[in-house]
Each structure stands twice: as C-alpha cells, then as structure tokens.
Amino acid sequence: MVDIKAISERDRSSVLHPFTQLKDFASGKSGDPTIVTGGKGIRIEDAQGRAYIDGFAGLYCVNIGYGRTEVADAIARQAYKLAYYHTYAAHTTEELAILSDRLVRMAPGKPSKVFFGLSGSDANETQAKLVWYYNNLRGQPKKKKIISRERGYHGCSVVSGSMTGMSFYHDHMDLPFAGILHTGAPHYYWGAEPGETEDSFSRRRAAELEALILREGPETIGAFIAEPVLGTGGITPPPTGYWREIQAVLRRYDVLLIADEVICGFGRTGADFGSTLYGIEPDLVTVAKGLTSGYVPLSGAIVGERVYAVMEEAAERVGAFSHGYTYSGHPIAAAAANAVLDIVQKEQLSERARIVGSHFQKRLKERFAQLEIVGEVRGVGLLGAVEFVADRQTKRRFDPHHKVGARISKAARDRGLIARAMPHGDILGFAPPLIVSEAEIDEIVDLAYRATKQVMDELA
Ligand code: PLP
Numbered sequence: 001m002v003d004i005k006a007i008s009e010r011d012r013s014s015v016l017h018p019f020t021q022l023k024d025f026a027s028g029k030s031g032d033p034t035i036v037t038g039g040k041g042i043r044i045e046d047a048q049g050r051a052y053i054d055g056f057a058g059l060y061c062v063n064i065g066y067g068r069t070e071v072a073d074a075i076a077r078q079a080y081k082l083a084y085y086h087t088y089a090a091h092t093t094e095e096l097a098i099l100s101d102r103l104v105r106m107a108p109g110k111p112s113k114v115f116f117g118l119s120g121s122d123a124n125e126t127q128a129k130l131v132w133y134y135n136n137l138r139g140q141p142k143k144k145k146i147i148s149r150e151r152g153y154h155g156c157s158v159v160s161g162s163m164t165g166m167s168f169y170h171d172h173m174d175l176p177f178a179g180i181l182h183t184g185a186p187h188y189y190w191g192a193e194p195g196e197t198e199d200s201f202s203r204r205r206a207a208e209l210e211a212l213i214l215r216e217g218p219e220t221i222g223a224f225i226a227e228p229v230l231g232t233g234g235i236t237p238p239p240t241g242y243w244r245e246i247q248a249v250l251r252r253y254d255v256l257l258i259a260d261e262v263i264c265g266f267g268r269t270g271a272d273f274g275s276t277l278y279g280i281e282p283d284l285v286t287v288a289k290g291l292t293s294g295y296v297p298l299s300g301a302i303v304g305e306r307v308y309a310v311m312e313e314a315a316e317r318v319g320a321f322s323h324g325y326t327y328s329g330h331p332i333a334a335a336a337a338n339a340v341l342d343i344v345q346k347e348q349l350s351e352r353a354r355i356v357g358s359h360f361q362k363r364l365k366e367r368f369a370q371l372e373i374v375g376e377v378r379g380v381g382l383l384g385a386v387e388f389v390a391d392r393q394t395k396r397r398f399d400p401h402h403k404v405g406a407r408i409s410k411a412a413r414d415r416g417l418i419a420r421a422m423p424h425g426d427i428l429g430f431a432p433p434l435i436v437s438e439a440e441i442d443e444i445v446d447l448a449y450r451a452t453k454q455v456m457d458e459l460a
Helices: 004-014 022-027 069-081 094-106 120-137 158-163 198-216 242-252 274-278 305-318 331-346 349-368 404-414 438-459
Strands: 036-040 043-046 051-054 111-117 145-149 180-183 221-226 256-260 284-287 299-304 374-380 383-388 420-422 427-430
Touching: 051 438, 069 331, 094 111, 094 299, 094 331, 111 120, 111 305, 120 158, 120 221, 120 256, 120 284, 120 299, 120 305, 145 158, 145 198, 158 180, 180 198, 198 221, 198 242, 221 242, 242 256, 299 305, 331 349, 349 374, 349 383, 349 438, 383 404, 383 438, 404 420, 404 427, 404 438, 427 438
Parallel strands: 145 180, 145 221, 221 256, 256 284
Antiparallel strands: 036 043, 043 051, 111 299, 284 299, 374 383, 383 427, 420 427
C-alpha cells in the first residue's frame, strides 16, 4: 500500500517540478501531487486507485501504450548483460549498432549517421552545434543564425529553449540566445488575412521567411528548424503548400533544414515521419519521445549526407569530433528502442494511426465543430486539438483569467480523461497512444465533450 501522505510530503519538500506554479504547490493550494503508480494499455492509475485514460500518451510519447513487457524484458536482458558502456573513441554495443542502422534506413532525407542523446532538447542543442560546425568546416564562418517559428517548440535548454517560439519559455531566463530568430507560425485560422486561401497564406509565410533571410543577409543564415506539425504551440497541421514553399526558399539561400520529428516521428501523424507525410527533405532530423515510447530517455540527432560529408572530409584537419555525453548511445536505451521499434513495425502503428486517426479526426469534428465556444477543430493522425474562443464570428479570445482551456482539461480529468490544456491559448490537445482502438477514441471524445459542456454551463 502506497503511503500517499508521506510521499506527498517528501515530494513537496524536495522536488522542483517542471511547469508547476511553485508557490501554490509549496503551500498546498494547488493540491497534492498526483502519484502515478501504474499503467496498462492507454490507461494509468494513481495511488488513490483512480484510473485515467491517458489521452496524451504521457507527453506525446508512450506510443506503444503502458506496460509492454517486451520492452521491460529487453531492458532487463541488456542490464544483466552489460548495463553501461560509453560510445567515445569508437566503442559500441550490438544493440546500438542495430538501432543506429535501423534509424539510418528509415529516417527521412538522406540520413548518414546518428548522434545519440537523452532528450529532444539536447538533440536540438546538438543540431545547432552541427550547423555551426558544418559551416565553420566548409569556410562559411558567418553562416550561423538559426531561424525557428513563433509557437514552435524545440525544448528548454539554452539553444533549444531559444528556438522555442513562445515568450513564456524565455521570460526571466535571459532567452532567446543571440543568433536565434523567429518567423511567423503556419496557423491559417489565426494568421490568414480576410479572403486569403491556404495556399496564398503559405506563400505569404514563405515570403516572410525570405524577407527575413535577405534582411539578415543569406550568408549569415545557417539553418531553419521546424516541427512538421506544430506541436506544443497548439497542435497545428501546416496549411496546404506550406512545406513546398518553405523548402524552395531554404534551397535558394543554401539554408539547412532541421526537421524536429520529436512528436511526429514513428507514426504519430499516420505516416512513419511527419516529413514523409508532407514531402519534407531535411538535412538534419531530431527524434526522441516515440523512439523509446518514453520507456527510457533517448534521442537522436540524425545527420544527413550533405552535412556528414563535410565533417568527415575535414577530420584530418580538425581532429576528433569533440561532442558527446557520458550516456550517448546508452546500451539499455538502445535495447529499449529496438524493442519499441519491433512493436511499432510488427503492429504497423503508423498505418494504425492513419486509420484510427481518421476516425478520431471525424469524431472530434462531429462532436465539437458546432459548439458555440469552439473556434477550430484540427489535427492529423492521432494528434488533435480543439481551440476555444469567446466569439466564433470575430475570433475573440476568452479573457485569460477565465482559464477556459485549463478548466476544460480539469473537468476532463475529473471524469477520468487526461487531455492537455496546451500552453498557448485555450486549447485542449490530444495525442493518445497509437495502440488506441476506435471504441476507446469514442470514449475519449465523449468524455472531452461532456467536460466542455460542463464548463460551457459554468460560463453561461
Ligand atoms: N521538440 C519537440 C517537437 C518537442 O515536442 C519536445 C518536447 O515536447 C522537444 C523537442 C523537447 O524534448 P525533451 O522534452 O525530451 O527535451
């Protein structure tokens, strides 16, 4: 039996929780921590015995669902055999070599090598260093600035946090870092001008990107980083034509493209990668989350041929590639990732996400699109969002003090559904495990609908 009181007290007095209002938590005003004790399939359970459908797969990562013993067995086997060795100076393990080869074969673009890290944030930090390294080595030392998008999310470390295009991730922390620039978000609902089509909106966003590159000087712009589908910034699929237009600009000015596949990778959108779905040909690809389904920490910065060729060619001149972590390519993480990818492939989870995802998108629209506080219902595959507004005609937002998104998320939770109040606006986000069934989708959408109706009644 879990001692809820003792654990809560220990936690409250010692854990610095991410994304938690510290004073309310310290004083108990925001309640006790939720002590998560178990999980199976799409559900988790807390210490009080309450079960929740996890409609967000942890943080969009537990794609294969909870409690997969195949992965636990693979982790244990590797731990018994060899719990740790590093990958410096050309050391490796069998699981790592298998995993890396697999990723190079399946990743979008023209992948050549994989640098392993522990989180999406550190992988994007690595990507920035690779952009700088590549341009130094090929004699373009000024070509260092990196452009990301407003409302993009790329992590919380110094450079990745700067790439993240939401000011509340920067405030009071001296970010963004110099040399990281932002361009407009690809969100048609909020960004389009009256009468503008999706295609012309995409062209305008690409023209803005081009204007920014020209203003700064193309010889100073090293890379553009973006998620195929904008994730934490609101779960927003790109408008039609967006990726074609953007890539044309990047090619014109010799700017590398980093596809941040941390959420989209390994099936979430109904394709193996978001890049596959939208015809993106990246030079560098970031993966994490779904790579191990969150069972252990692991990320990858996948380096395309174009960048790697320059690195190898310069090696005699510059010496060893001096970047790496104690835990780069950790054998237990590699074993877990191989077991996860076995499941993803055997159970055809990308295809499943496409089929069940189309049911999900249809049900979300049927249930929510007509509600008077719903501005937009959007998504792709098993990523979805409902955005709430005070006035559908004028697209007037709710007064932030009403905390409409957070209240709906809380009302859903009280009914046993975890759906995330996204941080930018009043948005309820969904990203269930990819093993979810159509019946479970109906249950998720129904619970979210009833939670929304409850808050609508409270607002009336
Ligand atoms: N990139 C994207 C697209 C993400 O969604 C996230 C996390 O949500 C990250 C990077 C950062 O990953 P991590 O939290 O593992 O550092």
